[in-house]
Amino acid sequence: MNARTLTLALxxxxxxxxxxxxxxxxxxxxxxxxxxxxxxxxxxxxxxxxPTNGVLWSAEIPWSPSSPxxxxxxxxxxxxxxxxxxxxxxxxxxxxVLWTRVAPTTKxxxxxxxxxxxxxxxxxxxxxxxxxxxxxxxxxxxxxxxxELWQFRLPLAETAGNFGSGTSPLLVGKRVILNRDLRAGSxxxxxxxxxxxxxxxxxxxxxxxSYGSPxxxxxxxxxxxxxxxxxxxxxxxxxxxxxxWVVTGLPSYxxxxxxxxxxxxxxxxWSPGKADSPWPSWDxxxxxxxxxxxxxxxxxEYDAGPAWFKAQDVDGDGFLTRKDxxxxxxxxxxxxxxxLAIKPGGHGDVTATHVVWxxxxxxxxxxxxxxxxxxxxxxxxxxxVSSFDAKTGKAFYTQERLPAQGGxxxxxxxxxxxLYFASLQGKLTVVNAGGDxxxxxxxxxxxxxxxxxxxxxxxxLYLRTKTKLMAFGSEVTR
Numbered sequence: 272m273n274a275r276t277l278t279l280a281l282x283x284x285x286x287x288x289x290x291x292x293x294x295x296x297x298x299x300x301x302x303x304x305x306x307x308x309x310x311x312x313x314x315x316x317x318x319x320x321x322p323t324n325g326v327l328w329s330a331e332i333p334w335s336p337s338s339p340x341x342x343x344x345x346x347x348x349x350x351x352x353x354x355x356x357x358x359x360x361x362x363x364x365x366x367x368v369l370w371t372r373v374a375p376t377t378k379x380x381x382x383x384x385x386x387x388x389x390x391x392x393x394x395x396x397x398x399x400x401x402x403x404x405x406x407x408x409x410x411x412x413x414x415x416x417x418x419e420l421w422q423f424r425l426p427l428a429e430t431a432g433n434f435g436s437g438t439s440p441l442l443v444g445k446r447v448i449l450n451r452d453l454r455a456g457s458x459x460x461x462x463x464x465x466x467x468x469x470x471x472x473x474x475x476x477x478x479x480x481s482y483g484s485p486x487x488x489x490x491x492x493x494x495x496x497x498x499x500x501x502x503x504x505x506x507x508x509x510x511x512x513x514x515x516w517v518v519t520g521l522p523s524y525x526x527x528x529x530x531x532x533x534x535x536x537x538x539x540x541w542s543p544g545k546a547d548s549p550w551p552s553w554d555x556x557x558x559x560x561x562x563x564x565x566x567x568x569x570x571x572e573y574d575a576g577p578a579w580f581k582a583q584d585v586d587g588d589g590f591l592t593r594k595d596x597x598x599x600x601x602x603x604x605x606x607x608x609x610x611l612a613i614k615p616g617g618h619g620d621v622t623a624t625h626v627v628w629x630x631x632x633x634x635x636x637x638x639x640x641x642x643x644x645x646x647x648x649x650x651x652x653x654x655x656v657s658s659f660d661a662k663t664g665k666a667f668y669t670q671e672r673l674p675a676q677g678g679x680x681x682x683x684x685x686x687x688x689x690l691y692f693a694s695l696q697g698k699l700t701v702v703n704a705g706g707d708x709x710x711x712x713x714x715x716x717x718x719x720x721x722x723x724x725x726x727x728x729x730x731x732l733y734l735r736t737k738t739k740l741m742a743f744g745s746e747v748t749r
Contacts, residue, residue, distance in 0.1 A: 311684075342398050380406040
């Protein structure tokens with residue numbers, strides 16, 4: 272081989288390597304992707320997708336509200352199938368099931384039959400180990416081929432009103448971080464990713480049931496695990512579990528997960544009990560629902576149904592009383608529905624010193640806030656979207672209504688200058704990022720419930736509906 276031929280061969284090899292690296296599959300390793308942020312900087316997913324448009328493949332799956340996580344050729348889901356708690360791996364190529372593994376349990380946590388599930392937690396992976404959490408079991412880890420590596424059993428989760436668990440695990444280096452805010456005995460803990468051995472556990476005595484997940488905040492050369500709960504947002508040392516700081520003034524119950532961006536931390540949440548959804552007086556409730564006039568309300572008399580009855584029956588005696596009602600109402604009155612921007616640093620209670628700005632409009636109940644390209648986006652029930660400047664809190668627009676109204680459980684996600692919103696009623700809306708109002712680019716109706724947050728990977732979007740796992744891309748239009 273002469274010098275010119277050798278040079279050409281080397282250049283071709285370098286080009287092929289570069290092309291291969293550029294085309295290597297990106298990842299969406301956890302709930303809402305990298306660090307639960309809902310953003311993929313490298314992805315270019317399709318915009319005009321629907322039940323029959325842009326579909327690469329579609330697979331029938333059991334229903335559960337957990338979201339897909341993606342690594343390489345694997346899509347991971349948790350499912351509740353025929354009474355069994357499963358972790359499943361699907362192929363990104365064609366949607367076929369690569370493996371299914373069951374978390375052995377003798378008793379399921381109680382859960383809301385239509386809104387909750389005993390398989391609501393999204394798996395997390397580092398490309399070597401995949402970890403799933405079930406409130407009925409605890410943590411369980413597999414390798415990428417489905418070989419079980421370890422189990423970390425936990426007591427049966429008991430949530431307020433027996434709604435069911437909602438949190439997902441976090442990976443920080445070789446630690447699996449899990450938060451369990453329960454009706455009693457709330458804590459955040461860490462186990463070793465390789466062995467499943469417990470490393471630390473920190474009690475959260477003031478935190479009642481919450482449904483968000485922990486995230487990692489890196490700043491100023493340090494790492495902090497951030498977790499929102501009832502009334503408070505806290506930071507923990509990931510190595511020891513020691514509490515570093517707290518911000519108060521959160522809602523009485525939290526469903527959302529914070530996000531980071533522009534050097535700040537953002538939390539947004541709403542729960543009933545304030546001016547826009549006031550807690551009724553006990554006397555007004557008794558007057559309408561105490562059918563037999565005994566001064567208390569049984570589950571048969573309660574018109575909101577058994578799940579919400581259990582949520583209000585604080586002492587668990589099978590009746591709602593003035594004491595129960597006022598205790599819940601008192602908690603709700605203490606809560607603040609708010610969007611907060613928090614700067615890093617500090618120790619102890621930093622509420623007065625580190626909250627940079629706050630807002631009180633457009634607050635979400637379930638969907639997490641989204642930080643993208645210098646803005647914070649929110650979507651609330653009714654399909655109302657708000658956008659704020661991340662650094663200053665200036666509102667670009669508030670509560671602009673999308674065509675898809677109704678409830679929202681899935682969190683918004685973003686890539687390639689586009690925002691994706693999926694409603695509980697199964698409608699997907701794609702809008703341009705930025706602007707002084709949401710510019711709608713595309714709408715699609717999938718005709719069935721969407722609770723899971725979409726995954727954006729490479730040139731694809733993965734969507735879990737009530738009965739299907741679907742992959743969308745630009746390769747196919749039909």
